[in-house]
Amino acid sequence: MKPTGLIIIAALLALGGGIMVRGFLSPTEQTKPSPLPDFNLPDVTGNQHNISEWQGKIRIINFWATWCPPCIKEIPEFIALQEQYAAKDVQFIGIAIDDQESVEKYLASTKINYPVLIGEVNGIALAHQLGNVIDAVPFTLIVNQQGQIIHRQPGEFSREKIMAIVKPLLQ
Numbered sequence: 001m002k003p004t005g006l007i008i009i010a011a012l013l014a015l016g017g018g019i020m021v022r023g024f025l026s027p028t029e030q031t032k033p034s035p036l037p038d039f040n041l042p043d044v045t046g047n048q049h050n051i052s053e054w055q056g057k058i059r060i061i062n063f064w065a066t067w068c069p070p071c072i073k074e075i076p077e078f079i080a081l082q083e084q085y086a087a088k089d090v091q092f093i094g095i096a097i098d099d100q101e102s103v104e105k106y107l108a109s110t111k112i113n114y115p116v117l118i119g120e121v122n123g124i125a126l127a128h129q130l131g132n133v134i135d136a137v138p139f140t141l142i143v144n145q146q147g148q149i150i151h152r153q154p155g156e157f158s159r160e161k162i163m164a165i166v167k168p169l170l171q
Contacts, residue, residue: 033144033148033149033150034131034148034149035147035148035149036051036059036130036141036143036147036148036149037129037130038050038051038052039051039126041095041117041118041119041122041123041126042100042117042118043115043116043117043118044100044103044104044107044116044118046100049115049117051093054091054093055147056089056145057089057090057091057145058088058089058090058091058142058143058144058145058166058169058170059091059092059093059141059142059143060078060081060090060091060092060093060140060141060142060143060162060166061092061093061095061130061140061141061142061143062074062078062092062093062094062095062138062139062140062157063095063097063119063123063126063127063132063137063138063139063140064094064095064096064097064137064138065096065097065098065137066096066098066102066103066105066106067098067102068137068138070137070138070155070156071137071138073156074138074156074157075094075110075112077158077159078092078094078112078114079111079112079113079114080159081159081162081163082113082114083113085166085170088170089145090166090170091114091115092114092115093114093115093116093117094112094114094115094116094117095116095117095118095119095123095126095127096116096117096118096119096120096123097119097120097121097123097124097127097137098118098119098120099118099120100118100120103116103118127139130149130152131149131152132152132154134154136154136155138155138156138157139152139153139154139155140152140153140157141153142162142165142166144169145169150165151165
């Protein structure tokens, strides 16, 4: 086969792959409201928490890991947003897809001002159940005051993008 033919085939495959990935990440899919199912996870001290503890608040649920550079990069911004908007019923919740010991070590050096729950391997399955179809880390959900998932964000989530979604929900 001629090199030009191979280039055309490779380009078509790349285009098809790009279209498929775009389908997974399309804004329509991310913003289609769906109910947040009930689940329980422990915090670093072993105390169980039900996600309904924060019902009625705007919940920003972030699946992350200590070994994930983009996850670690987001956390300082989440801390700042939690501090700034806590009085307006915005609640960040971290779900670590890590073991308890790794999370404890990380929290010893980084003071996070929002609940951190330990998901371990079950956290990966939970993220998938909640719409993380590409198993991205980080993966973040925004849940409105009525308990509807209104946004799914695979990968990094900027302050600007978070606020564009959250500001209309603020009272």
